[in-house]
Amino acid sequence: MIWARCSRAGLSISTRLSGIGRRSTLPCVSVCSRDVSSKPPISEGVPYQTLQTPDTLTAPPRTLPTHADVVVIGGGSIGCSTLYHLAKSGVTNAVLLERDQLSSGTTWHTAGLVWNLRPNDTEVELLTYCRHLMSSVLEQETGLSTGWVNNGGIFIASTKERMEEYKRLMSLGKAYGVESYVLSPSETSKVYPLMNVDDMYASLYSPSDGTIDPAGWCTTLTRAAVGQGAKVIENCPVMSIDTYVDDFGVKRVRGVETSRGKIQTNCVVNCTGVWAPKVGAMAGVTTPLIAMKHAYVVTETIPGIQNMPNVRDHDASVYLKLQGDALCVGGYEPNPIFWEDVEDDFAFSLFELDWDVFSVHVEGAVNRVPKIANTGIKSTVCGPESFTADHKPLMGESVEVRGFYHGCGFNSAGMMLGGGCGRELAHWVIHGRPQLDMFGYDVRRFYEGLTSNHKWLKERSHESYAKNYSTVFVHDQPLACRNMRVDPLHQTMIDAGCVFQERQGWERPGWFTKDGPVKPLDYDYYGAYEDIAAHSENKYFETLKNDYTFDFPKIHSVIGDECLTCRNAVAVFNMSYFGKVYLTGPDSQAAADWIFSNRMDKPAGSTTYTCMLNSMGGVETDLTVSNVLSGDGSPIAPQFDGAGFYVAIGGGNSQHSLTHIKTVLQDKQFQCDIIDHSDDMGMLSVQGPHSRDLLQALTDTDLSNDSFPFSTNQLVSIAGHMVRALRLTFVGELGWELHIPRESCVAVYQAVMDEGRKYGVCNSGYRAIDSLSIEKGYRHWHADLRSNDTPLEAGMAFTCKLKTETPFLGRAALESQRSAGLKKKIACFTIDEKVPLLGLECIWRDGVAVGVLRRGEFAFALNKSIGYGYVTDPEGGVVNNAFLKEGRYEIERMGDLIPATLHTKSPFDPQNNRIKGIYN
Secondary structure, X not given: OOOOOOOOXXXXXXXXXXXXXXXOOOOEEOOOOOOHHHOOOOEEOOOOOOOOOOHHHOOOOOOOOOEOOEXXXXXXXXXXXXXXXXXXXXXXXXXXXXXXOOOOOOHXXXXXXXXXXXXXXXXXXXXHHHHHHHHHHHHHHHOOOOOOEOOOEEXXXXXXXXXXXXXXXXXXXXXXXXXXXXXXXXXXXXXXXXXXXXXXXEEEEEOOOEEOOHHHHXXXXXXXXXXXXXXXXXXXXXXXXEEEEOOOOOEEEEEEEEOOEEEEOOOEEEOOHHHHHHHHHHOOOOOOOEEEEEEEEEEOOOOOOOOOOEEEEHHXXXXXXXXXXXXXXXXXXXXXOEEOOOOOOOOOOOOOOOHHHHHHHHHHHHHHOHHHHHOOEEEEEEEEEEEOOOOOOEEEEOOOOEOEEEEEOOOOOOOOOHHXXXXXXXXXXXXXXXXXXXXXXXXXXXXXXXOOOHHHHHHHHHHHXXXXXXXXXXXXXXXXXXXXXXXXXXXXXXXXXXXXEEEOOEEEEEEEOOOOOOOOOOOOHHHOEOOXXXXXXXXXXXXXXXXXXXXXXXXXXXXXXXXXXXXXXXXXXXXXXXXXXEEEOOOHHHHHHHHEOOOOOOOOXXXXXXXXXXXXXXXXXXXXXXXXXXXXXXXXEOOOOOOEEEEEEOHHHHHHHHHHHHHHHHHHOOOOEEEEOOOOEEEEEEEOOOHHHHHHOOOOOOOOOOOOOOOEEEEEEEOOEEEEEEOOOOOOOOEEEEEEEHHHHHHHHHHHHHHHHHHOOEEEOHHHHHHHHHHHOOOOEOOOEOOOOOOOOOOOHHHOOOOOXXXXXXXXXXXXXXXHOOOEEEEEEEEOOOOOOOOOOEEEEOOEEEEEEEEEEEEOXXXXXXXXXXXXXXXXXXXXXXXXXXXXXXXXXXOEEEEEEEEOOOOOOOOOOOOOOOXX
């Protein structure tokens, strides 16, 4: 199928598309296509009024202030929203600097789609707030129209599996008051009469979706901000950012040099889109985003299209956005063009559309709305957009420079995420952290050693772009830029049949297959570019597909075997990707007391599970801290003076956690040293009823309860190699963690596995850990434990030294919360029906939605699905155990309500006997 006509000039799209196939090379563009001699007969331009004005009509320049509390650079959606929310929060001495005119970078040419449902609860909250801001608040504050159009939205499902994904969105949305409905093909046709529904399985209709006009959005935001006292300075390029190193050795922002003078400020927010890396470089900050050409076309008038909902047909990789009496047609193609050499002077500019690339969207658009086939193309819109390695924005304070904040890399979603993210970014600047859990957007989610690696950035950004409309499976893994960080046991794991997961660049074990080695291959861009050969066979990718489902996966029994071997015998987990650092120095004890919520004034040999909190009492991470003595200088026993603390941090958030520690040390001016041995050590966790028997055969150290109690650590010899052993568990069993010098890892592992054969030992991966840990009721940070959850809400008051007089970060907030009562509280739910829980299912209490499951897994020892989520009182009351127990609960899974049993304690070994080595 092709369009019959593609312009008012009558040029046939069949002519334009003739000979089109895959591109001959991996495309990148260094010079924009704006030469008038090469202009196509179709016009280039957006289908709405912009804020661009001729130089003769530009308002006189505003006076540049000499000082500002915050300088926001960039006048697009995110910059304007951040300025607005700063001003609304009382920061009226804030200035927005725009090198040209508002919206002139990428915001002006956006399609302006606003959806309400995403496969992420934080994003649903952000979108709900943004829609309210666009549709109501700003117009009331300014008397101006934002350009909001509430025409609804439809998600098209061509398969049962895609519909299951949409049903998950529907169930999640109910917890946040987002209305949506599953429609049959015939019902869909009634909502959208021009749509072809013959090949459709079903659809999801969200009536509160809509579109926003970029000019109206930016105008109302800045008008309201200026009304609160903020300033907007257009035609004022930033030339440099002034930084200095303070007496503590910390690099900080001091000012901004512009074409019209200097502004002294301690805080800069970089909201410059594709130009953000250049602005970041002015301060010595790496900004890991990449520019690509992103396009849509605008049709001529289509009779009967007025007031139709917007459409996303993910399986066809196309969207159809209502534009008055026409449609905007676009999507995400597999072979986008990179804009490697970003030009400074590109205000209100577009590229010529490359039909070789865009043609992939044509057939899907015409198939879904057949009238498009006989409709001309009015204009093309191909502009630059910024994209990131995981298709999520970059936000928060930079790792390199204090006072420099990111607000960029929005992956063509800056309009619909702009309102919520502007609010969170303003709160971040003012209070040091956002209100919501924004770790998924926080620049610290990326390992600092990867962010300047162009290969990693380009490959991962391409894959995220190309897969943007793919079905979102819970255990999806990237194929791009793998094997960046491997531990000493990597080859040994490959030989054992390990199927790896990627975290922070690390390859960590996911599960183990008996089908031979399965190794991630070099990235082939999914065969999208002819100069990069596609793999003829990719065993790793094919193996991953066994886990891509919303039902129990094909590897369900494999994971079950690993879990039950751990419960009944002994299992070995390679957890070498963990962060492993030492906190030492003159103020180390004072620093540990302040940073860690649990007691740190313990004798050497103690190991403590604890949290790190923020000033609002939220959990920035959970981790273990061991009191250690100065040693021989090796990674497992470094030399230092005074108190020493060995900190083991989950590898997925080690960058975030380490940056948090450094930030607190700087803010409190503690004189401390941080020694990072993450790459110098491996870590094996040996867990299960026979773990003591196995390890005792390899060491002369007494491993009995009396000699080696729980929550302690010792230096021991295992098979002739010195290791630091910690008696801990993250699966609820008797067990030890072995922290091993890099050169000894393979030998220790082989000795453990050889000795363990008599007990039926097995390798186990993180898919098993996910199941075992939730079965025992242990939290996973960034899942059922986040930076906007407190230990009191999470049932982890035992990690806080509230019974002592010792001050610690977040204590005041916890004491206030304890006095006032909790507004949410975590609870465990099990269901008897043999269906999987995956997380994000809606929790119903007495017929009212009261929360969502943060995590869901199958508990193999309990032989039932289990989930954890936070329950709230819809009337705003206190939530305690009495409130929890009074309710009748159901879990909504893909639209189906399933009776659930609530547990206020873990249903598995609630007396903790197994951890103590007591097995019946």
